Amino acid sequence: MKEKDIDFLVLQYLKKKGYSHAEQVFRVQSNLDQAGSEEPAGQQSQSHSLDTDAGLQDLLFCVAAEANPQAYVDSFDQLVAWADSSLDLYRVELQRVLYPVFVHVYLQLVQYGASHTAADLLKQYRRRLVEVGGRQSSIRAQELVELQAVAVAQHLDAHPFAKAARSSRSTLALSSYSFELLMHYLQGTKQWLLLSILNSHVRFELHEGLPLLDAAAGGDDEGAGLLQGQAGHDVGAINATPLDLGLLRDGTEDSCATQKLQLEEERLSKQSAAGTSAAAAAAEDGFTEGFGDDMLDDGGALSAAAQQASAAAKRLKAVRDRALAAAKAKHKDMLESRRMPMIPLLPAHDKLKKSQRDDLEARVQPHPPDNLP
Numbered sequence: 001m002k003e004k005d006i007d008f009l010v011l012q013y014l015k016k017k018g019y020s021h022a023e024q025v026f027r028v029q030s031n032l033d034q035a036g037s038e039e040p041a042g043q044q045s046q047s048h049s050l051d052t053d054a055g056l057q058d059l060l061f062c063v064a065a066e067a068n069p070q071a072y073v074d075s076f077d078q079l080v081a082w083a084d085s086s087l088d089l090y091r092v093e094l095q096r097v098l099y100p101v102f103v104h105v106y107l108q109l110v111q112y113g114a115s116h117t118a119a120d121l122l123k124q125y126r127r128r129l130v131e132v133g134g135r136q137s138s139i140r141a142q143e144l145v146e147l148q149a150v151a152v153a154q155h156l157d158a159h160p161f162a163k164a165a166r167s168s169r170s171t172l173a174l175s176s177y178s179f180e181l182l183m184h185y186l187q188g189t190k191q192w193l194l195l196s197i198l199n200s201h202v203r204f205e206l207h208e209g210l211p212l213l214d215a216a217a218g219g220d221d222e223g224a225g226l227l228q229g230q231a232g233h234d235v236g237a238i239n240a241t242p243l244d245l246g247l248l249r250d251g252t253e254d255s256c257a258t259q260k261l262q263l264e265e266e267r268l269s270k271q272s273a274a275g276t277s278a279a280a281a282a283a284e285d286g287f288t289e290g291f292g293d294d295m296l297d298d299g300g301a302l303s304a305a306a307q308q309a310s311a312a313a314k315r316l317k318a319v320r321d322r323a324l325a326a327a328k329a330k331h332k333d334m335l336e337s338r339r340m341p342m343i344p345l346l347p348a349h350d351k352l353k354k355s356q357r358d359d360l361e362a363r364v365q366p367h368p369p370d371n372l373p
Contacts, residue, residue, distance in 0.1 A: 069114035
């Protein structure tokens with residue numbers, strides 16, 4: 001269905017519902033008047049033959065189905081049942097369509113936030129998708145492992161496999177007979193979601209004659225993967241990429257270290273405030289007891305004992321400030337040495353975070369000599 005036909009169907013829907021203002025705005029913005037005036041009358045009626053209730057129902061069904069993750073699952077289940085029930089002559093070729101369609105159905109489910117539905121679908125079909133020609137395909141098994149790592153919508157733009165699958169077309173060889181059967185089924189049952197996936201992400205290479213069977217139809221491991229033929233050229237570049245190893249940022253170790261630094265800062269601040277108050281009180285007591293209230297110079301300066309006590313308090317505060325600054329600098333260096341994950345990580349549950357912190361605390365606490373072996 002062309003974009004122009006979709007615009008025309010939307011226009012007819014607005015007219016049918018009586019939305020005259022929306023119809024005028026949509027007609028101007030979509031340039032339907034200009035496009036229609038450039039065609040002869042006979043061609044206009046022919047090009048807009050989609051102006052039917054059936055066309056409107058198909059369009060509305062497709063739009064509604066795209067927002068319903070379960071529609072993708074039902075469509076794929078029906079495609080599997082149809083391919084498995086096909087004649088023996090065409091079954092092998094038609095079943096080869098299932099793998100690329102499944103990968104993109106999974107990615108669509110993740111995009112719509114139905115990660116649990118996608119995981120259940122992968123669990124249901126993993127075993128049969130890995131089998132190619134009665135044998136286990138190591139390439140497909142690896143791709144499904146990578147596909148399983150795509151768990152949230154943010155992974156679609158970050159995970160290499162998801163990015164490559166969504167931005168490329170996989171090549172699928174079919175006989176002209178099998179291709180006609182596939183298109184007749186998808187169009188006859190109005191599987192617009194699967195048709196959209198095939199149109200966007202699969203390139204069919206048709207050949208005349210009978211369908212290919214066994215190894216000739218992809219029964220061997222070669223060509224079984226979704227990205228074979230394009231990802232293989234990047235192996236050298238991938239192997240030449242240096243590995244950036246290290247602890248990940250915002251991990252349990254970082255949160256524990258940040259919490260300890262905050263506690264240490266609060267402790268030193270309290271000690272500094274308490275020490276300053278105690279020194280001032282001691283200086284005042286020493287001044288009063290040793291020299292009396294009338295032993296003040298003309299400028300009102302404290303006695304030598306009071307000045308020494310005040311200087312000691314300042315030195316103690318300076319030592320604590322340097323210790324705190326050193327701890328902050330060490331904490332900053334630690335955070336800068338952390339590595340950002342190449343793939344966004346799933347947020348950890350609070351219960352899991354607490355368990356990790358408790359385990360970390362138990363590892364760093366010194367044991368008394370009695371507990372040593």
